[in-house]
Amino acid sequence: MNEMKKVSLVVIRRLPRYYRYLTELKESGVVRISSKALAEKMRVTASQIRQDLNCFGGFGQQGYGYNVSQLQTAIGDILGLNESHTTIIIGAGNLGRAIANYGSFEKRGYKLIGIFDNNKDLIGQEINKIKVSHIDTLEEFFQKQKPDIAILTIPKEVAVEIAQKLTQLGVRGIWNFSNMDLHMSVEGVEIENVHLSDSLMTLSYKIGQGVKK
Amino acid sequence: MNEMKKVSLVVIRRLPRYYRYLTELKESGVVRISSKALAEKMRVTASQIRQDLNCFGGFGQQGYGYNVSQLQTAIGDILGLNESHTTIIIGAGNLGRAIANYGSFEKRGYKLIGIFDNNKDLIGQEINKIKVSHIDTLEEFFQKQKPDIAILTIPKEVAVEIAQKLTQLGVRGIWNFSNMDLHMSVEGVEIENVHLSDSLMTLSYKIGQGVKK
DNA sequence: TAGATTGTTAATCGATTAACAATC
């Protein structure tokens, strides 16, 4: 009854990319697309697209392909983009501000409802219409509102402590930009570690290799 | 003579993570570590660590393990961190500013030498001691200085155009944050596409799944 | 109907893990 064939993480991580391409197609008025045509656009194989999608159901139609708009909505649903998520940002430094001001998150249903920092000079300051609060008021905040996702743009030295606090308070997801991997082993708290500098280092590697070729 | 067993990208992408953990260990004064101990810390298998490292050479010693400092330096070398790279940022919006002010890149040998934008109001403004220049002066800039890496923090609408320009001018790497995949097929120009929102969507998915469990 | 294209099974490929001889 309850199909529980756990979908592998590599597939999940490709979904946002499908979502991006489909959104683009939809916006430019494309109504239907075949796995072959989409594959060419995305530079992957048609097989992979069909396999990936069939982890979640049969969205296509033989002889026709996929309805762009329908498929985009379906993938959005799978990713949870069609329900709204509340978020808070912890760390009102440059990156925290950049994310707070990044409009396209709001568009996808992520609603920023709080910003926290421990720097007294920043408290009360407004970033994208949200007042920065002191980190000590976090607990109090959670009593009134329960944000789904906490975005951590703080130094690695305090990351673990804050993450534990958040877990305790019942946050459901942590999007972690601090330069250290977090892995709460607490059931029900999901974590995404982002390491921007890892990506830059990969780029340096590629450049270095290019030379030797 | 010239061992050319191309290392797979999955391995490359793990190197920065090794580098991070080794740097941490080094800083806390750890002199040697076995693949087993490192594996536990990093939550991977010891086998994987040994396999990965052996793509680049035998850095360890039987019965002893790996010298932390030596290994850290070796991986840094492979990643090209021990030579300096010059960078420019294109797009002086929130994310561009955040990256410009992000100190830890300088530490790793990335030297920011220019910031460009097309918004007249920003021209001349200083961000982390670098004056913002108009995008129209890019060509002129390249005649004097040849930055290795261009960091694209611009809207997707102009990304392709700017990337083509940069390729033409001889940039060696593009670190692309615009919300669209770039794939210059030009030999000698390497690209890293970063999609922050993809990571956030993956997090929503995980949260959504958690519920059903 | 004939043609196109899916959903799905089977084959291949690559990545991970296990095992162990080499050796410090």
Add this chain to the structure above:
DNA sequence: TAGATTGTTAATCGATTAACAATC
């Protein structure tokens, strides 16, 4: 020397691709 741990080969596992019958 004995113990530990690597480097490396072989076994397993999972992910990707190919193929094709089902079907719109």
